[in-house]
Amino acid sequence: MTAQRVLIFLMVILGAVLISRPVQAVGISATGSWSETINANDLTGGAGSILNSTYESGSSQINIDITGLLALLGWRVDVSKTDGNWNSGMHLYVRRTANGSGLGSISGGTSYQELTGASSTFFNGLGNRSGIKLQFKLDGITMQLPPATYTTTVYYTVIGL
């Protein structure tokens, strides 16, 4: 092949890459929230007893949809939290309780994992998926916890693989 033809060939390839199909934008949608009120109804045995230490949300408290994929491409969801007014004695956990539906697959995240400020792998799958359900657990509640409203924000990040 002459040098000129090689150059033309390389230019064609470069052009093909530059004008290739638009990148598929994987998306994630999280709906729902969890509010827990701890009061005298949560004492282990009425007056004279102390608070239960552990609380759980409903098993389908949060709904997650993975969207935007035109093919059965792989993705991973990482999870973390950012505290507002939080007490360091309280520990928040999350787990996946339902697979949802879609043409691909989903795996991981079915055991409770503690949420921290650092992002950690939660679950992964192939292709779009809707109706993935999550559940929260809170423990570390003691009689030493000052009465207040404590808040945190849970972040779900989907990463295309």
Next chain:
Amino acid sequence: MKKMKRWKALLFTVAFFSWLGAGTAMAASDTSAVTVTVDVIDLLSVSDATGGITLTGTAGSTALTGTPNTAALLNYTFLGTGTKKITAEATTVPSTTQDITLTVAVTGGAGAKTIVNGGTAAAAQDVYTGISTGALSSKTVTYNASATVSGTEANSHPFTVTFSSVSE
């Protein structure tokens, strides 16, 4: 013909690398809010002094005395700031003829306090003080009573004692 073959090959190459060029965007995020509200808890429960106190006299004496009643139990849970105390007050005194003196004490508390003196209710008395966040479980409430033969008729004399938690 050769030129046609070359163009076909070129078009195939363009198509192939276009397919290779398609990919998935890096990342996207969404969030959930979690809110935990911890309420102040101030829960007091005192059971009845079942069986009461039977006052009897002895020959040659005008005093009526009885065996203390220890049937009642006090249970209290407090979650909040500061400290609390528990008071006791005879809020119902019988209209029968009586000059009964009634005292009450809570195990671990502030000692025996007179809540009825010669048939007349006293002001609320502190029976347990300095209670910080935590629980008092199954504390025995001890009632003691006395009266005089001339001042108290042979009858049933019911009292109602009200316990209250109060901020110190």
